[in-house]
Amino acid sequence: MEASTTGGQLLDAAVRYAEERHWDVLPGTWLEDEPGGIGTRCSCGEPRCAAPGAHPARADWAAQAGGSGVAVRRMWTKQPRCSVLLPTGRTFDAIDVPEVAGCLALARMERMDLPLGPVLCTPARRLVFFVLPGAGVKVPDQLRRLGWPPASLDLTVHGEGGWVPAPPTRLAGGASVQWARQPTALNRWLPDAEELLSPLAYACGREAAANRER
Template structure:
């Protein structure tokens, strides 16, 4: 699959949060938990948390106990989303996977390079705020900064971050501020086995460094 085709992977038609949450738990063995959702208010939409200036409207945990409520049971997921069908679908990281987060432009550049290198890739999401998250084996978030440093860059400076234990991500078809999280690479039988961070860090760091340099040049 070429990068152009990868960039155009559509959201699954007719996918609802309940169906997605059950599928992630049953087919991928990912833990899931329901978060906030978007509510119609005065002709617009607002996060169910009630905060007008919510940073992640409709896509964040609705309480500090989210880790304990996370479940890998499809039946439990069905019960939770039946109670609130509009709830966002959130996936804890640091359990069955970590996620490496990069700017979208860097993500697509890295995907193209990874495909040329014939690297093993896991699922990848695209968020409405133009970020991409690469699913990798647990432990990646802790290892990434030192691996990037060994390549000659600073992870924070090139905007490459890891999501590991104690964090979570939003999964499709969750809507953030009105637009949906989508798959850049959908979960399939082929990518059930996730890569280790060591396999992806070089092309990701290179792409992030290049994007950071281009951004500096544009503002110079």
Template sequence: MEETIPGTDTAQIPQQRGDSLLETAVRYAEERHWDVFPGAWLVTVDGVQRCSCEDPACGAPGAHPTRPDWATQATGSATVARRMWQKQPGASILLPTGRAFDAVSVPETAGFLALARMERMELTLGPVTLTPDRRMHFLVLPGASVKVPELVRRLGWAPSSLDLVALGEGSYVAAPPTRVGSRGAVQWACRPTPANRWLPDAEELISPLAYACGRDR
């Protein structure tokens, strides 16, 4: 049975349940040429899922880096990725931004509104993730984190007035099918396909994204 996201075309949601984290991490590196690195994982204690970091107040249980030098762990090699997940098969799949892509993060409601608007505008999209904490990440060409604030200003918005954040060098996103504690798994709102291998520039998407975030305030 396929996982579905309300309000999306179920044909765009890939089957993730049959794929292990190891197989998926290797596929991201091999097929998409994305750098990947293993993050924390979930452990079950007295029937309750907790983060491997053992912090009871962990804000992203099972879905964050496990060491301060996480950026040096990231690899685009499928062979190295396989070796890393073989050591800890339950490790989350984290993707560093600022390398193969940046990500524009918006609230889920704004993201779905923007997706509908982009479809009407016939814009070419890259992959888009949907997280259990109700945010969507639109993958775009690297460099977005630098230019997005100015692009937003040109549209007449103060960047601080919109819940729109561009993630670049030094940041990361969790990739499907990573689970975030009991909240659920990260999913694809728009899955990676051969058709969206070439990512859009943030400038192409910023207008509908900013508009949607403005409506969502």
């Protein structure tokens, strides 16, 4: 019963992303219980999988991703436990930062009344900000103009050829990806990365400095 309910939730979420947000959706691997209930493993079978339960299951995943409800239903009917992945570099890119820095930046953005898109919160204690496509190309130069060497910050851009896991995907450890800011009609139009980069870079730089002092 539990697997069926989870599968239904995954399918419902995947269909909403495709039909309501017009996002391409990709079925990924999933977590399987280890014999004896001593933990979980990725369905890919790789003992040292780098992203258990949250990576594409096929090499041709870019062509497999679908943006229609019909295509999504077909994919999850074949394997209801598939994680829900959203390819980046298509309708959005994503800026990925540590949770502490992300919360600090998010509070500052809200005070500044900056435009914000959806924001993911992952069990790995990361916040992921959705922005317009093209961020992967522009962000390094923008950071340098702001005075931040890109390599000095724990800030990653997921762009063309990448993906992010979407709720209610369950990751290693048993926790699920959640929305820190839900997709709504009010945040359908995404900000450009440049609009958010200053507060994100400042927050990441502040956290890096605090970590060095510990």
